[in-house]
Amino acid sequence: MLDLNFVRDNLPLVEEKLRQRGMNPSEVLKDFQAIDSERRHAITQMETLKARRNQASDEIARLKKNKEDASAHIQATKDLREQIQELEKKSADADARLREILTSLPNLPHDGVPVGKSEADNVEVRRWGSEPAFDFKPKPHWELGEHLGVLDLERAAKLTGARFAVYWALGARLERALANFMLDLHTREHGYTEVLPPFMVNSDSMYGTGQLPKFAQDLFRVPHGEKDLWLIPTAEVPVTNLYRDEVLDAAKLPVCLTAYTPCFRSEAGSYGKDVRGIIRQHQFQKVELVKFSRPEASYDELEKLTHNAETVLQRLGLHYRVMTLCTADIGFSSAKTYDIEVWLPGQNVFREISSCSNFEAFQARRANIRYRPEGKSKTEFVHTLNGSGLAVGRTWVAVVENYQQADGSVLIPDALQPYMGTDRITPRSL
């Protein structure tokens, strides 16, 4: 969420940044100024009357103490009551409408973010490794997975439906090996603390990181008594919300956390997309990196976090490129995002395998996550960042496709062999 005062004082800038995102400012900011002044007007009036009422109440107390007659004052306050209630309703109403506007506004892109109209305008920052050479036509992972007997989409469809997967044998172990490898790397070498959060959260948490109120259709909702719970679409949600409504110790910043969790996404509106294989699933597992940073350090931390994610691919010997997302392609809550795209020879494309973002104070303001700068009495919002480190399912795909052999077996990269207990996946029957 953007700061109300900031929006009010920098309306032209906000409009320009919204335009860069491909939005129509006059539409989303419609009536902003009118509602804002209406709200302040109502508050001022209401508080004036309340002050008068409080004054009268004090007077009543004083009179009663002295056993004097206070009935005139009591009647006066009774009369005030109705007016106050009316104004209260008016200001609450304006407040709600203003809040609706404010919560619907996306974060403003950082100044360094390339202005663009679509994902075609994303800018490549760097590239690592090179495409592996094959003296045969590399297969897509769904063919390899079936051939090896490690990936079973048919039975998953029977159990649950489309966009779910069952992994068997070394396929299942590969998933587990990748997760353990990633967590060990980030905790032992990159200084992250591992957390294991709940996989369902309440609405407040979804609101804190920006999934609600706008993106409910992307989530799985679980009715629970009067209230709803939600399956997490990413560990970002529970991990960032760990510190909701808290004041962090400045000396401990940046706080760096990592979590391995399943992620659940309804994928509404992507029906025709990526229907083959396990690129786009309703459930997938991901190792997430989350940071809470001082504002002045957050862009350095974004670079570090992105490199931490890249290190996973480097250790696995997987070719990738890093893209800076343009203003039209960055997520709702993000001020700047790097996507890491891994090379998939079976499909002859780069596919997103990690998305690393700096949300600045956007989430912190919604979730009320603050810290107290040294020597200052006032708290400030931290900056929150996160990135996949990495999406395990897509890493599984990358390993299988990049390390496939002519006979259909898959070699295991050196870094994973201790976790796999083997150097190769060979066919078995499902």
Add this chain to the structure above:
RNA sequence: GGAGAGGUGCGUGAGCGGUUGAAACGAUCCGCCUCGAAAGCGGACAUACCUUAACGGGUAUCGUGGGUUCAAAUCCCACCCUCUCCGCCA
């Protein structure tokens, strides 16, 4: 699921329906004292919003939301959370 206890500021912990935004103690910060420190003494110490050029003034907030009342931390109702005991259970 059943029975009970409780939720107050950074912490502990008071709080007859009306000078309580909230005692006291502790923590922290600033002074004094000291060669320096400790102790002691004095002082400061919540947040948000409205208003003001500023000083300041005002309003709200004692788990959350309603209600009673001229007036609610204090009374009533609902809900949430924590703890203890019983039952059930991976």
